[in-house]
Amino acid sequence: MSKAVRERNRIVVRFAGDSGDGMQLTGDRFTSATAVLGNDLATLPDFPAEIRAPAGTVHGVSAFQIQFASDDITTPGDHADVLVAMNPAALKADLDKVGKGGVLVLNEDSFTQRNVEKAGYETDPIEDGTLDGYQVFKVPMTSITVRATEGIGIGKKEAERAKNMFALGLVSWMFGRPTETTLSWLEKKFGSKQEIFDANVAAFKAGYHFGETTELFAESYRVEAAPQRPGTYRNVAGATALAWGLVAAAERSGLPLFYASYPITPASELLHELSRHKNFGVITIQAEDEIAAANMALGAAFTGQLAVTGTSGPGVDLKAETIGLAVIMELPMILVDVMRAGPSTGMPTKTEQADLLLAMYGRHGESPLPIVAAATPSDCFSAALEAARIAVRYRTPVILLSDTFIANSSEPWALPDVDELPTIDPAFASPNGPDFLPYSRDDRLARPWAVPGTPGLVHRIGGLERQDGTGNISYDPANHELMTRLRQAKVEGVADDVPALEVDDPSGDAELLVLGWGSSLGTITAAVGAARADGKKVATAHLRHLNPFPANTAEVVRAYPKILIPEMNLGQLAALIRAKYLVDAQTYSKVQGLPIFAEELENEITRMLDE
């Protein structure tokens, strides 16, 4: 039986189920198959902080959304075209994330009276009209999976656990995904456990064949490969790219990488990933607490290592005093802040961009440091290299901002030629006379990096104010002012050592500039693209360097009558821009722990242009 195949440019699929249902894994495998097919894609894992919230409840729903396309896309999509819901709770939690007329693929077996009630429905949503206007496909996923795995020799419970592979198989058929990628991955993952492997393969194939053979599905969809520039690609998540960027910075500087961290969501992934690469000489330490991790890194920085500590907001609070110490010691060090929704413990698995002012001002005294922000998952790689370059060149702590969204999200990445990556010169101090001056300065106001073990450079550094030149303790009023201004001037000097802020203004006479930073790039690109397609004249610019801003930023922001800054906070970049440049930058805020939707932003662009 041959079924109709419908061409589509873009599809958004959302997998939702219990935390224990393996939805992240399912989404991840679907993503891999999609990447290999050459579609452009963007993903959004969306999971609860609880490892296993009570099964069947809305609190325990874990979801994974992917948008894939035959053209260039930059977001995981505002609304899903297809929702795969493994139980009533998943339907309840995510139905509002499905677009009008969307496809619902429901695991019919799980819609028992008890589960329906547990999800908070009073009546069965399949029967009571809740799903009117959607295309509903009821598939008894659990029971077919159990039947498909009969004779393999595993228990019913274990068989049921493979139902996510059934869902993956079914959706793979729906969108013409290749099966080889998943099958070979299953072999790698479960090859040594024959029965589990057999069960997962059987479930996956059962799902695929179910789509192909049953009359339930009349058609499948095809999304052609997106045009990509020549090169070798892989799919990469932000956390991985950031870790690899640090490894690359170590390789390109010749400095050993030293990473000290305390487990914290969502930054633990960096510790996990870096811990795997000891054959690169990477030292990783799981410290006793956040403060220790920062201090260990600072100690390592003193000895001439590429020192990094990674955390999320609560950890940044705790490390603040140590970062201030690094500021006065003027040692190279990177603090990675994978931002999550705050304040306090907030929503650990949800994204936010609300640590910008913390990075900027979250230390006592005049304590300036450079700030670099990654914009997309793959951009985390080059942002890490850039943070390392600035830290080493200027002998300063640098805060590298990422966030939960780009850390967990993934996208295709055109792999760089590693020999073309920038090199970083540690330029260690060497003895050049009897009187070594640890607080002398070069043309960019950086002081010498003199590491213990070097004869002739013995010196002491510390948190007390340093005397200019000698670095001895000084309480001299004029010296404190001099040193305060020197530290500030050094950081401000980075502005003309970074690329100018690029403006994308195709018509050249846009009235509105949409200015962004960090992970809102995808949303801005999509929203502005849509607005332009609608004939609107909109310019965009995206800041990678948040402190200092690139030297031409004043010129850029003053060139447009209207400025809109979309942020997942209450207007932090807008506050900085307004204060520094005296322009009337407007904020578009969203703080729901999720990326801003392109459609919302497009509406705001329209509104501002109509004003």
Place this chain on the structure above:
Amino acid sequence: MSDVMQNGGAAPGDAPATLTKKDFTSDQEPRWCPGCGDYAILSAVQGFMPELGIEPHKTVFVSGIGCSGRFTYYMDTYGMHGIHGRAPALATGIAVANPDLSVWVVTGDGDGLSIGGNHLIHALRRNVNIKILLFNNQIYGLTKGQYSPTSEEGKVTKSTPFGSVDHPFNPIALALGVEATFVARTIDNDRQHLTEVLRRAAQHQGTAFVEIYQNCNVFNDGAFDLLREKAQGKQNQIRLEEGEPIVFDEGNRCVRVGENGRYEIAATADTDPASIVVHDPHGRPSLAFALAHLSKGPDEPSCIGVFHEVERPVYGQAIQHQLQAATERLGKGDLDTLLRSGDTWTVD
């Protein structure tokens, strides 16, 4: 790895024999209060360092906040004066990153046991190759006289005008409790004893914890007089010597095994010599723990010397061994191979 690595830390004796105290004395003038016990410790350390035969540029002193924190500036070695309580963490970073360095931490009872207690116990647990000198004066000096976590109960200070109700730490017992591999106590004004303890600490592979009773003559003068003043000090110091029966007070008193196996102080004349405890620093930590609890504090006869000294893998070395083993097993890391690991596809 080099031999130095095997030894963990700069190897004693690899420097020219011409080192003198002057080589370890910086040009900064110490600014402690006149009469402070810190002067004596500084002088003893500066005088002792040449003996180790490790050059100043291979030595790092790390300190935190408090009067002890200034120590770093007076040593003509590399030095890092950190923030309050974090010196063991800074030193861990230094010692792990460069195992060829001789790394010393100078801390106090407030810095090391109050705000920095967590880092202290974890450094001791890990057995990082650092030497920790804890200057215990049982008071906050730099903040002008509040009670500290080693102050005795009932201590009247500015912050406890009605007397402290806090129970103090026993620093030796604390270190033994977290399984420190080298635990010792000495006294600021007994230069010979101090130097001998430092020498043993320096030779130890791993974290050495040395509590130094240090007189703060401004805010807590006389806290250790029972042990450190010439008149009665000798009578009340219980000197621990490896392999020797523990007797003190010119042989008049001893430490013996009492009822239920408890250690107690007794008159030697009334004691069966067989029940006098023979000191074994390499034995079970419980023996050292019992010695740590012989007195409630320095206002009673107390032990000084090396309580406990055992071998355990050294943290920095274990890390270096993992790097070596991983490189042998996986081959030296290649960035391009790493980026291309997993599924890739090529567009022509």
